[in-house]
Amino acid sequence: MSILVYAEHDNTELKADTLKTVTAALKIGSDVHLLVAGANCQSVVEQAAKVTGVTKVLVADNAAYEHQLAENVSALVLELAADYDTIMATALTTGKNFVPRVAALLDVAQISDIIDVESADTFVRPIYAGNAIATVKSLDVKKVLTVRATAFDAADTDGSAEVVTLSNVTDAGISSHVKDELTVSARPDLGAASIVISGGRGMQNGENFKLLDGIADKLGAAIGASRAAVDAGFVPNDMQVGQTGKIVAPDLYIAVGISGAIQHLAGMKDSKVIVAINKDPEAPIFQVADYGLEADLFDALPELEAKL
Amino acid sequence: MKVLVPIKRVIDYNVKVRVKADNSDVDLTNTKMAINPFCEIAVEEAVRLKEAGTVTEIIVVSVGDKTCQEQLRTALALGADRAIQIETDESLDALNIAKLLQKVVEEEQPQLVILGKQSIDSDNNQTGQMLAALTGMSQGTFASEVVVDGDKVNVTREVDGGLQTLALTLPAVVTTDLRLNEPRYASLPNIMKAKRKPLDVKPAADFGINLTARTSLLKVTPPAERQAGIMVGSIDELIEKLKTEAKVIS
Ligand SMILES: Cc1cc2nc3c(=O)[nH]c(=O)nc-3n(C[C@H](O)[C@H](O)[C@H](O)COP(=O)(O)OP(=O)(O)OC[C@H]3O[C@@H](n4cnc5c(N)ncnc54)[C@H](O)[C@@H]3O)c2cc1C
Numbered sequence: 001m002s003i004l005v006y007a008e009h010d011n012t013e014l015k016a017d018t019l020k021t022v023t024a025a026l027k028i029g030s031d032v033h034l035l036v037a038g039a040n041c042q043s044v045v046e047q048a049a050k051v052t053g054v055t056k057v058l059v060a061d062n063a064a065y066e067h068q069l070a071e072n073v074s075a076l077v078l079e080l081a082a083d084y085d086t087i088m089a090t091a092l093t094t095g096k097n098f099v100p101r102v103a104a105l106l107d108v109a110q111i112s113d114i115i116d117v118e119s120a121d122t123f124v125r126p127i128y129a130g131n132a133i134a135t136v137k138s139l140d141v142k143k144v145l146t147v148r149a150t151a152f153d154a155a156d157t158d159g160s161a162e163v164v165t166l167s168n169v170t171d172a173g174i175s176s177h178v179k180d181e182l183t184v185s186a187r188p189d190l191g192a193a194s195i196v197i198s199g200g201r202g203m204q205n206g207e208n209f210k211l212l213d214g215i216a217d218k219l220g221a222a223i224g225a226s227r228a229a230v231d232a233g234f235v236p237n238d239m240q241v242g243q244t245g246k247i248v249a250p251d252l253y254i255a256v257g258i259s260g261a262i263q264h265l266a267g268m269k270d271s272k273v274i275v276a277i278n279k280d281p282e283a284p285i286f287q288v289a290d291y292g293l294e295a296d297l298f299d300a301l302p303e304l305e306a307k308l
Numbered sequence: 309m310k311v312l313v314p315i316k317r318v319i320d321y322n323v324k325v326r327v328k329a330d331n332s333d334v335d336l337t338n339t340k341m342a343i344n345p346f347c348e349i350a351v352e353e354a355v356r357l358k359e360a361g362t363v364t365e366i367i368v369v370s371v372g373d374k375t376c377q378e379q380l381r382t383a384l385a386l387g388a389d390r391a392i393q394i395e396t397d398e399s400l401d402a403l404n405i406a407k408l409l410q411k412v413v414e415e416e417q418p419q420l421v422i423l424g425k426q427s428i429d430s431d432n433n434q435t436g437q438m439l440a441a442l443t444g445m446s447q448g449t450f451a452s453e454v455v456v457d458g459d460k461v462n463v464t465r466e467v468d469g470g471l472q473t474l475a476l477t478l479p480a481v482v483t484t485d486l487r488l489n490e491p492r493y494a495s496l497p498n499i500m501k502a503k504r505k506p507l508d509v510k511p512a513a514d515f516g517i518n519l520t521a522r523t524s525l526l527k528v529t530p531p532a533e534r535q536a537g538i539m540v541g542s543i544d545e546l547i548e549k550l551k552t553e554a555k556v557i558s
Contacts, residue, residue, distance in 0.1 A: 092467075135528075136524070174446040293539070307544065
């Protein structure tokens with residue numbers, strides 16, 4: 001039973017979450033292939049070939065795949081689909097964008113955001129912002145899945161897979177890339193950090209997010225935010241943690257000035273240890289916190305930074 | 309140009325869903341329902357395009373039983389011109405929804421389809437992409453800005469690393485993200501006017517599509533509860549606990 005896993009990358013680096021998706025794939029079957037679609041992405045191919053458990057790396061290195069446009073990438077995957085029983089990608093922006101197209105064109109249902117594999121056709125996934133957990137069986141011959149990376153451990157990287165270069169090139173020609181405006185940060189990726197500190201509306205403005213910087217520096221943490229903080233323009237959209245933002249599950253999550261709406265909890269309640277700092281003792285965030293501190297964040301944050 | 313806005317009736321976002329005691333599904337009896345927030349953003353975007361003179365007609369469509377007419381009326385009150393209910397009592401997979409919408413697209417020939425990126429009940433994030441694939445329309449998901457420019461639409465997308473802008477050839481499918489706009493409230497006169505706007509009901513069975521379920525829901529359980537935590541009295545105590553009890557910092 002062969003499984004195709006789409007490698008998430010930026011033409012330079014293989015996203016660490018792909019290693020977790022490989023682990024999910026290995027729970028389904030043993031012949032796991034990684035597809036690297038990109039342009040000038042040789043370094044990604046090298047990293048992909050080292051992922052333990054991967055038997056083959058398929059490479060489509062062409063300008064048509066530089067920005068991994070959904071129309072082009074889905075056409076490529078469709079051309080390969082006949083050889084696979086299961087097609088999977090990580091539930092990150094690229095995978096979420098193109099995988100449903102593959103499912104639709106193969107005429108199979110997609111199962112999104114799986115957090116466990118019960119068997120080759122039965123999967124577990126959160127619904128209703130994680131307030132219910134569904135076990136879903138696919139009745140289709142082929143399975144098309146996206147994987148919630150936080151639910152799986154990363155595969156090791158001591159393998160040596162065979163690398164196969166593909167000559168397929170599809171450019172649908174109906175969409176083109178105009179520009180990227182990516183947030184530049186020296187901090188660890190939200191998804192990969194073992195400690196995350198997030199600020200909410202209680203931070204009051206973007207300037208005050210600097211109060212989190214010193215703490216994040218000392219802890220090697222990534223900085224996140226609630227939707228309210230993003231909507232208010234305090235910080236960019238890619239910092240939003242939640243049901244409809246990023247899903248994180250670090251060893252330590254510190255929520256500062258965040259009330260704990262179900263949509264926010266959906267993105268962080270699987271963190272190992274949760275700390276909440278909030279001046280309202282009734283804030284729902286305290287119900288999921290392992291350690292709660294009722295305090296004004298403008299007093300608590302400088303003290304925390306000084307004492308760490 | 310014409311714009312089609314598919315919308316969904318879902319649990320109100322403020323309500324925390326409960327799981328049925330027999331673990332067969334979630335329990336929605338007597339639950340407050342509403343238009344999916346992302347669909348509401350889609351309706352708002354269509355209305356703004358109409359106000360700007362880009363769009364001439366807004367058609368809203370929903371797949372569901374009679375109760376979804378309530379959400380269609382809401383969309384009409386927000387500014388849509390007419391509504392289509394594709395009637396079914398079944399809860400359909402996203403693929404089957406996309407196939408029904410494909411038929412509506414073929415009939416109505418909209419230049420733009422705007423829909424929510426995900427519904428807050430099933431959290432699938434599939435329908436828009438599937439519809440784009442089935443119709444061969446171009447696709448711009450997770451939009452935070454939509455600018456129609458001649459026979460193209462520029463869509464700025466919320467991606468993991470920040471923002472990405474694509475130029476799509478029309479006709480196109482756009483799915484909305486939270487920052488696209490802030491939906492208005494329907495005014496009372498508009499709610500009254502909406503009652504007289506056309507709402508067509510078409511049975512799903514008349515679309516000539518095999519709507520057999522492709523997935524089967526085996527069980528639904530509540531999530532694992534987190535163990536109750538404690539309140540600490542000071543920053544010193546917090547640091548102490550994190551170092552010696554939780555051992556997550558050193
Ligand atoms: C469709 C949809 C999707 C959504 N998706 C997401 C999502 O992905 N992520 C997300 O986060 N939200 C999401 N939301 C929004 C969510 O419902 C909440 O509105 C949001 O999480 C609230 O953010 P907040 O906690 O920062 O703000 P608030 O709820 O306003 O809370 C601010 C908190 O700060 C505290 N505070 C204020 N001042 C201080 C101070 N000086 N010191 C200490 N504490 C202070 C207050 O006591 C309060 O608890 C979504 C909503 C919808 C409808």
